[in-house]
Amino acid sequence: MxxxxxxxxxxxxxxxxxxxxxxxxxxxxxxxxxxxxxxxxxxxxxxxxxxxxxxxxxxxxCSSITECKHIKAVKEPYHCMNHHNALRQMLIINQRLNKLAAARVDFQKQGMLNGTCPSTTLEALGK
Incomplete structure (x- = not known):
């Protein structure tokens, strides 16, 4: 609503x-x-x-915000696992995703995600 x-x-x-x-x-x-x-x-x-x-x-x-978060935090991790000890696996997956997101923000701040690998290599070689 x-x-x-x-x-x-x-x-x-x-x-x-x-x-x-x-x-x-x-x-x-x-x-x-x-x-x-x-x-x-x-x-x-x-x-x-x-x-x-x-x-x-x-x-x-809007109540659909809750549903969207549920899909990302529960449904998607659940489909990526073997379903043994599911809650533990989902918590670990979410913890790792949060760490990856934080690392990406940090890498962007440091300029580590600018350009591509080949362009950065060529730039470092002075070409």
Whole structure:
């Protein structure tokens, strides 16, 4: 959900939609489709109205940000591993990716990523 202004009508619409979702998601429990039905976006919505009252409208914030980070931090590493001790492997992969990103920033600051290997070699040889 993205909007610039949150009015009382918007808050009522959010609550109505949330109530509707919780009413109809029970069918998944009844049919035993999944044992625990707690999607991140829908769960975060349970706190949304309270947080709007506390802090105001989250201008420009979108719940898809969480999903995007989840894909990078969980789904992509999960597909690159053997799935044994998956959480440990995902944490190590994310730690290494963070270190690589920090190294890239450092290398850019030092000018180490300017040019290509052949052009740098030719420049060093004075050609």
């Amino acid at each position: 993205c909007c610039n202004i949150t009015t009382e009508d918007t808050i009522i619409a959010i609550q109505d939609s949330l109530n509707c979702f919780h009413k109809y998601c029970k069918v998944f429990h009844a049919e035993e489709v999944i044992s625990m039905f707690s999607l991140p976006r829908q769960h975060s919505m349970t706190h949304y109205i309270h947080l709007i009252h506390l802090f105001g409208a989250p201008n420009g914030l």
